[in-house]
Amino acid sequence: MPDTPADFKAFRAMSAHLGQDPLRVQGPGGNTSIKQGGVLWIKASGTELAEAETREIFVAVDRAAALAEAQGLAGDGSCKATVIDKALTLRPSIETTFHAALDWAVVAHTHSVATLTHAITHEGRTAAKDKLAGLPAAFVPYAKPGLPLTQAIMARTTPATQVFVLENHGLIICAANVDATTTLMEEVEARLALPARPVVPDLPDTAPPEGFVWAAESWIARDPRAAALARAGSYYPDHVVFLGPALPLGDHDGQPPAILIEGTGIALRGRATASQRAMLRCLSDVLARLPADWTLEPIGAEAETALLDWDAEKYRQALAARS
Structure with a gap:
């Protein structure tokens, strides 16, 4: 197995923090990655970011091989064949291809509630463009997760792009290291924050259906x-x-x-x-x-x-x- 990056501990802490906040990630949603040399460490499919510090949820893949799948030059886009340790039973995230294609050391993809609320409406997407003005942001139309989404992202990225608002999907933040990723994500979250209106949490006073x-x-x-x-x-x-x-x-x-x-x-x-x-x-x-x-x-x-x-x-x- 390849050596983990020097800041892998900080990367795991960032990932766990995101996964433990239901306004950023829900259940097994979202994924994070970190690159070192030719190796990409990516969250395994079906695992939870919330457990990033307590379980081995990251899979090491060959970045060049994953990039070839992202470009349609090899494989089927699942990146299962790019896992370095062939004894592992975990699969890399279904979104490994865009992590491989984005040329930043750290990539964090969340299903941020603030972003989702903007990204599922035309008015919200227009508002988000105004709110994120001045940031290196791109807005990506809806595409099926996996290779179609990767292709949609790459069609709209430049070497400077670090923020991606994904229509009807979520948010991607990229940066050169863990601290910079966290700082940029907090800036985007602050700009997109929307107040939650009060709701009455009372449960019905009648019996629910059986089961x-x-x-x-x-x-x-x-x-x-x-x-x-x-x-x-x-x-x-x-x-x-x-x-x-x-x-x-x-x-x-x-x-x-x-x-x-x-x-x-x-x-x-x-x-x-x-x-x-x-x-x-x-x-x-x-x-x-x-x-x-x-x-x-x-x-x-x-x-x-x-x-x-x-x-x-x-x-x-x-x-x-x-x-």
């Missing part, structure tokens, strides 16, 4: 606008992966992790995973910060189907279900 419990996010079902948005579509990939398309109004085939009962509450299946619970909280955090005059834009049925039928996401779901 369910009332979720702390039940306020969504009692707020007409929030309820309409929650059932209208999915706004970012991890919602689709862990909760399914939108929030259904009823149970079907015993599958939906959560159902929205309008005017009453959100019923969460008793066996819901930690990842599913985290994504329900994310939806609540986003909707609580959404300005009244911003119009949400779902990713659409075609994009949802592409995520649900993807083996890479089925693998991540399976790992998350064990936690």
Whole structure:
């Protein structure tokens, strides 16, 4: 195995800090990487950044080989073949290709609530461009995670670009070292911060459907606008992966992790995973910060189907279900 970078301890601490903040990362979402020479250390698919200091969640890959996959010159874009230690069973993140392609030592990708709230609306993206003026930022249209997203990012980057706002997806910050990455991320978060309006957290006083419990996010079902948005579509990939398309109004085939009962509450299946619970909280955090005059834009049925039928996401779901 290759030696880890000199600042690997600081890198792990930064990663854990991001993963432990639900306003930055939810469950197994997000990923971070650090480069040293020809080696790229990247979070493994399905692991959680929150555990970066307590578990071995990073996989060493051959950066040149990963870059070749990013450029479509080799492999299938999964970067599974680029793992240096062939005995490892963990896979590198499905987004390893853009980490390899971005020519910065440290890359941090989060599903920041502040960024998401801007990135899922036309008005928000326009506002974000104004708020981030003066920073080396690029705005990337929605693309399926993995190689399509990498290609969309590379089409809009320059050697100076360090901030990427990903439409209906999240945020990427790049810098020369851990401290610079953290400083730039805090600057972006401060500029994009939106106040959360007060919500009533009371749980319904009626019994939930059999096999369910009332979720702390039940306020969504009692707020007409929030309820309409929650059932209208999915706004970012991890919602689709862990909760399914939108929030259904009823149970079907015993599958939906959560159902929205309008005017009453959100019923969460008793066996819901930690990842599913985290994504329900994310939806609540986003909707609580959404300005009244911003119009949400779902990713659409075609994009949802592409995520649900993807083996890479089925693998991540399976790992998350064990936690």
